[in-house]
Amino acid sequence: MAAKSRCIILGASHAAAQLAPTLRQQGWTGSISMISNEYALPYHRPPLSKDYLAGTKTAEQILIRPAAVYSKCNVGITMGVTAAAIDRSNKQLLLDDGMALDYDKLVLTTGARVRKIDIPGVDLNGVFYLRDLNDAQQIKMFTGANKRAVIIGGGYIGLETASALRKLGMQVTVLEAMPRILQRVTAPEVAAFYSRIHAEEGVEIVADVQAVSISGAKQVESVQCHDGTEYEADIVIIGVGVIPNTELAEQAGLKIDNGIVVDEYARTSDEDILAAGDCTSHYNPIYQRHLRLESVQNALDQASVAANTICGNLKPYSALPWFWSDQYDLKLQIAGLSQGYTDVVVRGDIDGSRSFAAFYMREGKLLAVDAVNRPQEFMFGKKLIMQGNQLDTAQLADDSLSLKTLLTS
CATH class of the missing domain: 3.50.50.60 (FAD/NAD(P)-binding domain)
Incomplete structure (x- = not known):
């Protein structure tokens, strides 16, 4: 790309915070603009329901990157504006304040919004x-x-x-x-x-x-x-779920199917428009189906893929999904997707302790693992899922045996 090339990132999400500096690291010399309808730099969202709400972290402490990083990468950030439309024929992003921004590459990191309920009193204060x-x-x-x-x-x-x-x-x-x-x-x-x-x-x-x-x-x-x-x-x-923000992409004629459909290189049905994060639907080769993932891991990995694609360095996205949840003194780490499981193998005392691992099985193969205060089971679980071998469920359940014995060289 020539130095005059322009990349616009729409949305100040985890994906956006990963994408901007990665573009520079991969050699993008053109301009980078980040457009957000919020008034804050990209921040970690998981702590909102944990550390921030509990008062153990401030808004400054949950920023993904300090402002100096964006300045160093020469990323222009415009806050408090909303995109109104994408004009694909003229390669412009139209904003609700009347501005029209030209782009060579546009990346949609628009995330998702809360699913709302319609019952009397839902608009009350509090x-x-x-x-x-x-x-x-x-x-x-x-x-x-x-x-x-x-x-x-x-x-x-x-x-x-x-x-x-x-x-x-x-x-x-x-x-x-x-x-x-x-x-x-x-x-x-x-x-x-x-x-x-x-x-x-x-x-x-x-x-x-x-x-x-x-x-x-x-x-x-x-x-x-x-x-x-x-x-x-x-x-x-x-808290009853979220809905991907796909309306702008749909109005622009991009392919939508439970999210903005992207290929393994984070490209939409328009090769000059890419997307990453909660708003996307991508094909996962591990589970052999299209997925829309609401996870930080997916946002970061997919954003890195998008940055490489923009810079002409095609690296397909094929990461194993993983998630986490912090509640009290419990750290739940989830590797893989459990949908379609037929059996659950539990390792540890799930009924009386605060530490265990649950392995989701189908036809003797591991689909996913939920590990609570069990980092070793999480780590080995990821490797076992990727190997895709038949497993001895008795060994999985035996807390005295190391899962390392189940790994093949």
Whole structure:
């Protein structure tokens, strides 16, 4: 690319923070512009429901990179503006303030937004979703010892938020519409473990219950459920999933299928427009299907692939998905995807301790592992998944044996 070439990164996400400096490292000498509808530099989002909400980290401490890094890389950052359209024929990004920005390469790192619920009272003061820094800052204004919080949604975000609020001394109730928490993402054994831990920590979890309304005079006072139960609340936090931000790409005629479809080089159906992160759908050769992943790992790896592609250095994306969740003194590390499993092999005392590993199996092969305070099982689990061999489940379950013995050379 010539020095005059222009690359625009839309969205100040994890992917954007990785992409900009990687472009420079790979030799991009043209201009780099980052456009964001937020008013903060790219920051780590996982701490929003953990350290930031609990007050153990400040907004400055959760920045992915300090401002000096972007200055050193000569990255221009425009905050507080929203993209209105992509004009592919003229290779321009149109902003809602009337500006039209020319690009040679455009990278969409637009992430995802919260899924909202439509029930009476959802707009009351004291009702929040938790997705960005502004959400977390507002939530903190309603926290305090002995205050009552109701969390709607028993997924990882809801449980992490419950953990953070308990650390602040709040009374916490989690309402989950499905028969158990974490139903879409874990085995019943793992869900039971987290239900036990949260109960021990003083959190009330109510499953198989649907919130139907939120009541209050000037601000939230209680949540009503379909079975007639009511829960008093000084604050309500809703965490029921996210929706990928694909509208701009769809309006521009790019291929969409549960995300912006990209190839193994992070290219969309327009070779001059790339995408990375939560907003994308990509083919994963390990699981042999298209995936849309909501993970920091995916955002970082895919952004690096996109930067290499832009600089003419084609390196296909084929990483094993992995995730994590921090709750209380528990670090859950997840390797792989468990969908389609037929058996679960548990290593460790899942019923009485705070440390175990659950291996998700199908036809004798390992699909995924959930490791709680078990970094060795997480590390070896990743290697075992990649090898794809038939495994001895008795050895997997035997806590006295090293998993290293299951690895082939």
